[in-house]
Amino acid sequence: MSNTIQERSLEKIRLGVLTFFLCQGLCFASWAGRIPDIKDALQVSDTFIWGLILFMIPVGKFLAIPLAGYTVSKFGSRIMVQISILGYALSLFLIGISSDVYVLGTCLFLFGIFWNLTDISLNTQAIGIEKIFGKTIMGSFHGAWSLAACVGAVIGFAMINFQIPHAYHFTGILALIVLSWLFNKSALQTDVKTAPVAEVKNTEEMVQKKKSRMPELVLIQLGLIGLFALIVESAMFDWGGVYFESIVKAPKSLQIGFLVFMIMMTTGRFLTNKAYQLFGKQRTIQIAGALIFIGMFISALFPSIILCSLGFMFVGLGISCMVPTIYSVVGEKSKMPTSIALTILSTISFIGSLIAPLLIGSISHTLNMKYAYIVVGLLGLIIVALTTFTNAMKDEKK
Numbered sequence: 001m002s003n004t005i006q007e008r009s010l011e012k013i014r015l016g017v018l019t020f021f022l023c024q025g026l027c028f029a030s031w032a033g034r035i036p037d038i039k040d041a042l043q044v045s046d047t048f049i050w051g052l053i054l055f056m057i058p059v060g061k062f063l064a065i066p067l068a069g070y071t072v073s074k075f076g077s078r079i080m081v082q083i084s085i086l087g088y089a090l091s092l093f094l095i096g097i098s099s100d101v102y103v104l105g106t107c108l109f110l111f112g113i114f115w116n117l118t119d120i121s122l123n124t125q126a127i128g129i130e131k132i133f134g135k136t137i138m139g140s141f142h143g144a145w146s147l148a149a150c151v152g153a154v155i156g157f158a159m160i161n162f163q164i165p166h167a168y169h170f171t172g173i174l175a176l177i178v179l180s181w182l183f184n185k186s187a188l189q190t191d192v193k194t195a196p197v198a199e200v201k202n203t204e205e206m207v208q209k210k211k212s213r214m215p216e217l218v219l220i221q222l223g224l225i226g227l228f229a230l231i232v233e234s235a236m237f238d239w240g241g242v243y244f245e246s247i248v249k250a251p252k253s254l255q256i257g258f259l260v261f262m263i264m265m266t267t268g269r270f271l272t273n274k275a276y277q278l279f280g281k282q283r284t285i286q287i288a289g290a291l292i293f294i295g296m297f298i299s300a301l302f303p304s305i306i307l308c309s310l311g312f313m314f315v316g317l318g319i320s321c322m323v324p325t326i327y328s329v330v331g332e333k334s335k336m337p338t339s340i341a342l343t344i345l346s347t348i349s350f351i352g353s354l355i356a357p358l359l360i361g362s363i364s365h366t367l368n369m370k371y372a373y374i375v376v377g378l379l380g381l382i383i384v385a386l387t388t389f390t391n392a393m394k395d396e397k398k
Contacts (some may be wrong), residue, residue, distance in 0.1 A: 014137070017141065017189075020125075022144050022148040024085065026177070027152075029149035029155075031170075037160065048364070051365075056106075064113040072191075077124040081188055127331045128338070138324050139272035139328070143266065146268075216334055228352060228386075229319060229322040232319055232376055232380070235376045236316070239369070240258045243308075244308070256305075257308060258312075264315075269324065282388075285383065288383070289380045290381075291314045293380030295311040295377070296380065298311030299311030299315070301370075327342070
């Protein structure tokens with residue numbers, strides 16, 4: 001009987017944390033699905049200028065990295081998940097009522113800050129839950145994020161077709177997330193603190209202690225993979241809708257690029273654990289990088305609605321396993337405190353988020369957005385090479 005009660009309690013905790021991933025994904029997709037509408041409403045036609053505006057999100061995310069590391073370590077992920085998810089939803093609401101590009105840029109900066117605070121605190125919480133369960137369940141959490149993002153994309157698509165202003169749309173999302181927070185905050189767990197390091201007795205112990213505080217090579221290697229993966233994500237999340245509008249020339253009722261991308265990303269997230277069992281984590285990332293390359297080139301070379309949608313589907317399937325795999329390997333291999341390890345990983349990875357809007361915006365302005373997508377597609381091959389020739393996932397079994 002006690003085992004049954006314990007199982008129910010654990011499942012309640014898991015579902016509660018999973019709900020916060022759902023909220024995060026819904027909040028993100030609500031923004032991403034309405035980007036073309038926001039761009040049109042503020043009458044921004046220059047792709048380079050739009051790239052500069054979008055640049056405020058990764059600036060906020062990047063500046064939030066040390067803040068996230070400090071606050072999660074100081075106050076714990078249980079408190080920070082609650083603060084960050086509410087701030088994330090509120091900043092989305094403020095984006096919806098932005099009246100000019102300067103206000104929008106400020107709101108996107110705040111959106112980026114709370115995005116990263118939510119990401120690091122929530123993944124810290126998830127890694128702790130994974131350790132409680134004693135098995136890999138990170139894929140299901142990120143799958144929940146993708147499922148919510150997929151639902152958010154469907155909602156956004158419906159809102160566009162019913163001509164509902166994005167301000168009303170974002171207000172409804174804010175209300176929904178506040179209600180979810182009220183009902184699920186009790187499921188969040190207090191982080192388990194590691195035991196204090198014993199007093200150093202000799203020089204050898206002092207050297208070992210110093211080494212343990214240094215960034216681990218595995219974090220640097222995984223961070224580089226994450227860097228290129230985040231450039232790919234930005235190309236799809238922030239520019240996918242614009243690509244269908246400006247390159248594919250699809251009418252609003254058929255601008256389905258972001259939607260099909262999210263559907264395949266969601267599908268891939270739920271198949272990630274199965275892929276680990278079949279191929280191992282190293283081979284899974286290699287296959288994913290190849291899919292990104294193929295999908296981006298199809299989208300760039302054949303910009304019709306059908307073929308571009310197919311390309312977006314390949315990219316969605318490829319990118320789906322990147323973040324959960326990287327975070328899972330950190331949890332397995334890093335000997336540093338989880339919040340600190342994720343902060344180091346994020347510091348390296350989020351350089352990709354800083355690069356992406358300026359890279360894609362400048363290439364699109366100078367040449368064409370198709371060429372920007374070709375460049376991003378080549379990053380899939382770089383991911384394959386990094387995964388093959390680094391040691392971060394060498395020990396994974398098929």
